Amino acid sequence: MSIKVPFLDLPAQHIAIEEEIQIAMREIIRSSSFCSGPAVADFEKQFAAFVGSQHCIAVNSGTSALHLALLASGIGDGDEVIAPAMTFVATIAAIQYVGASPKLVDVEPNSFCLSPEKLEEAITDKTRAIIPVHLYGLPAKMSEIQAIAKKKNILVIEDAAQAHGASIGGINCGNLGNLAAFSFYPGKNLGACGEGGAVTTNNENYANLIRSMRDWGQEGKGNHVHPGFNYRMDGLQGAALGVKLKYLDKWTKERQRVAARYRELVAEERIVLQEERSATEHAYHVFAILTKRRDEILKAMQANGISCGIHYPNPIHLQPIFSSIGYSHGEFPMAERIANEELSLPIYPEITEEQIVHVINNLKEVLYD
Ligand SMILES: *Cc1c(COP(=O)(O)O)cnc(C)c1O
Numbered sequence: 001m002s003i004k005v006p007f008l009d010l011p012a013q014h015i016a017i018e019e020e021i022q023i024a025m026r027e028i029i030r031s032s033s034f035c036s037g038p039a040v041a042d043f044e045k046q047f048a049a050f051v052g053s054q055h056c057i058a059v060n061s062g063t064s065a066l067h068l069a070l071l072a073s074g075i076g077d078g079d080e081v082i083a084p085a086m087t088f089v090a091t092i093a094a095i096q097y098v099g100a101s102p103k104l105v106d107v108e109p110n111s112f113c114l115s116p117e118k119l120e121e122a123i124t125d126k127t128r129a130i131i132p133v134h135l136y137g138l139p140a141k142m143s144e145i146q147a148i149a150k151k152k153n154i155l156v157i158e159d160a161a162q163a164h165g166a167s168i169g170g171i172n173c174g175n176l177g178n179l180a181a182f183s184f185y186p187g188k189n190l191g192a193c194g195e196g197g198a199v200t201t202n203n204e205n206y207a208n209l210i211r212s213m214r215d216w217g218q219e220g221k222g223n224h225v226h227p228g229f230n231y232r233m234d235g236l237q238g239a240a241l242g243v244k245l246k247y248l249d250k251w252t253k254e255r256q257r258v259a260a261r262y263r264e265l266v267a268e269e270r271i272v273l274q275e276e277r278s279a280t281e282h283a284y285h286v287f288a289i290l291t292k293r294r295d296e297i298l299k300a301m302q303a304n305g306i307s308c309g310i311h312y313p314n315p316i317h318l319q320p321i322f323s324s325i326g327y328s329h330g331e332f333p334m335a336e337r338i339a340n341e342e343l344s345l346p347i348y349p350e351i352t353e354e355q356i357v358h359v360i361n362n363l364k365e366v367l368y369d
Helices: 012-031 040-050 060-070 089-097 116-122 142-152 206-213 234-245 247-268 294-302 318-324 332-339 353-367
Strands: 054-057 078-084 100-103 129-130 153-160 177-184 197-201 289-292 342-345
Touching: 012 040, 012 234, 040 054, 040 197, 040 234, 054 060, 054 206, 060 089, 060 153, 060 177, 060 197, 060 206, 078 089, 089 100, 089 318, 100 116, 100 318, 116 142, 129 142, 142 153, 142 197, 197 206, 247 289, 247 353, 294 342, 294 353, 332 342
Parallel strands: 078 100, 078 129, 129 153, 153 177
Antiparallel strands: 054 197, 177 197, 289 342
């Protein structure tokens, strides 16, 4: 008997709420508010309330959200921005979009997120901002990072692209820094039916500037005041996200339930997991394990109908495109270890107990071989 386990099951998510999305999308087609419009404005209100921040500005991707957050902060040529050496490339690309230089810091062995201990030594007179990434959905150590940022008068821009609904002490990711960027790429915990992103902030000046820049820098129709971009969110995406947001808490709880099962079943000293921290909610965008036999396990799983992932096979400093930043092999050992040993197990709200057990049985078959 062969059980298939996809890495994620978007059709299952959409079939369950297809009718609701169709109704919301039909409204957009009838009103033809395809770019921004009332559905996007409604979603912004709802998402701001969800995050607990005063402002949400919806844009067309998480990358655009990072770009505008940096621009609104006035960061540009000659400035340095600190980011972890293990993240998706977009975090670093956005820093380069504004002309600033990325400064990398290694991640922690226990959280896999930016190390507060190594942060301070990376700060220079040119450092203007830190971008902690809530990697895989686990919040970075924000109170330690914030304390250093405050002392040095540096902004904190959260990369919350993987952390919808994650929180520390009841405060959601997206509301733990000066600004935050979210992605609604379909595979993210809250995904559009296409591309999407948002910035959240409690600073009204930043919010107004970002609102203007995403729509060609206008202040009043035809009056172009700020650097302009076509970064508006589609009406259809606003409609879909408005429907899906209502399910996000339920989906996050399901992800946490799956993660708890994996933790129980995988308990094994040769496998390293992200730490569990008190008063911290992990959104489990990715369920990551570290194992020396990653490549073998990945292959064996694939052969048995189980799709796993690697997030990410190259640390930032060893990506060819970022070689000019000037780091070399061995400089960020934990980021390199994750690149070599990380395996992402299938996790999504709709995964069944049978599939979970199948994943773990196959994993152990290789491990105990
Ligand atoms: C997905 C992601 C992004 C980029 O978001 P897009 O919507 O794909 O542009 C940025 N940072 C991280 C950590 C991500 O996972």
